[in-house]
Amino acid sequence: MSPLAWTATVSLAVWGWLLLGQGFFWRTDQRLPAPRPAAGPASGRWPAVVVVVPARDEAEVLPLSLPSLLAQEYPGRAEVILVDDGSTDGTGRTAAELAAARPGGLPLTVVRPGEPAPGWTGKLWALRHGMALAHAREPGFLLLTDADIAHEPTSLRVLVEAAEGHRLDLVSQMARLRVTSGWERLIVPAFVYFFCQLYPFRWINRRRPLATAAAGGCVLLRAETARRAGVPEVIRQAVIDDVSLARAVRRSGGRVWLGLADRVDSVRPYPRLGDLWRMVSRSAYTQLRHSPLLLAGTVGGLALVYLVPPVALAAGLAVGDPRAAWAGALAWAVMAGTYLPMLRYYRQPAWLAPLLPFTALLYLLMTVDSAVLHHRGRGAAWKGRTYARPEPQPNRPPEGSGYFE
Structure with missing residues (x-):
């Protein structure tokens, strides 16, 4: 197989793992139970x-x-x-x-x-x-x-x-x-x-x-x-x-x-891309523990998982490499399929699912921008405050989370 086909196949294998081995993350069924009129604490006394x-x-x-x-x-x-x-x-x-x-x-x-x-x-x-x-x-x-x-x-x-x-x-x-x-x-x-x-x-x-x-x-x-x-x-x-x-x-x-x-x-x-960009870039590098190695790994991982499938499909069709095209198409299909439940939860149209690689590219660029802002002394800024990298504390694991406050 060509290097392009190998890369697309690896991306497809990763999507196979994400589909079945990552805790079924794509399902949206983890919800609180619906309220029942007679339900309440076992003692019948509601805590303050x-x-x-x-x-x-x-x-x-x-x-x-x-x-x-x-x-x-x-x-x-x-x-x-x-x-x-x-x-x-x-x-x-x-x-x-x-x-x-x-x-x-x-x-x-x-x-x-x-x-x-x-x-x-x-x-x-x-x-x-x-x-x-x-x-x-x-x-x-x-x-x-x-x-x-x-x-x-x-x-x-x-x-x-x-x-x-x-x-x-x-x-x-x-x-x-x-x-x-x-x-x-x-x-x-x-x-x-x-x-x-x-x-x-x-x-x-x-x-x-x-x-x-x-x-x-x-x-x-x-x-x-x-x-x-x-x-x-x-x-x-x-x-x-x-x-x-x-x-x-x-x-x-x-x-x-x-x-x-x-x-x-x-x-x-x-409402604007700039608003969302600032929300992500202000703390994305914090999640990566301000590590250049984790940043490089994240960029490479996002590219392999989200960008390779459409690129492999387009390039495979253009150069006559059917294995690359098929692997890219299947990986892209699995990607879009796992995104559909979240789109339904947000009451959004299904045609947004194939656009996930473009969205992932935006997140990749926002993450890189977050690292650049950090090294310029303007990272983790929120409403007029800029926070320095936290000093390590005994027995405290690195923090990590999403980007929105």
Whole structure:
């Protein structure tokens, strides 16, 4: 066989493994159970919950998200703490006005912790203060959710049902991200697909897990487990905090569950390619532990898995190499087939599936750009803050996660 045919065959073999051996990552069936009217904690007493929302310059999205938290239909005691992390756009004032407009909703407290102390990222500094106030209320659970996340009225109840019914310490849902603009349709479902490929949800949710991850937009955490795990102090430098949190919980002996959301949605828009590009490039190199070797391996792997199939098909047809063309076509078909369930989850047309190689090329370029920004001293930047590479800490594994906050 020609070198092109060999390369295409290797790519096809990799796709065979991904299809059957990577935890069936492409399936979208890891969901919380549907709520039942008579369901609840076995004791019949619902544990108290404090919702902690870190927010920095979020006045624009809060009217679309915060009212959904204040309107939660939860049978037990619940309240919301919004931590205004140095906002300059009136985030705290907006939150207070939204709460005043809903006098029958959950109680809201707005706090301002000031600028992060050295060695802390902004979000985790905000969570530190919010969680400290929450622990003073002696809740059974903490719901850590981002300011751009909207929850259906039964979301909190169903999360607590799952945690109590299955004795879980951390229940996390990958919020359904907004998919409205053309670039969002092209890039956002692929982001979740890549995340699932890297961290197969079935592996995470096993009794004996093979992977550990969480989605930072929606995390229900037992208060006792949070104290035992020492969070957020033990992950205070994490730029990509969700997987770091899940690993800390699992190291403390806690059980972790992660799945796709049906009642939790992100309302943050990414209408232009530049918006999505910045979201990815700000932390992609962090996930690779700032390693040039991992960067080279990632670029090579993305090229072999996603770019070789269409190139082999086109080049094989052009030069009369049928083996290369057939191997490339089959690999591309498997790739597109595994992407279809995620497109259905996002209610997107099937014709987007064959475009996945182009989307992968964009992610490859974003990852390289992330490394370039890091070496120029502008990596891991978010809303006016730039975070240096975390200093190693004893017994702390490298962080890793997805790209969106």
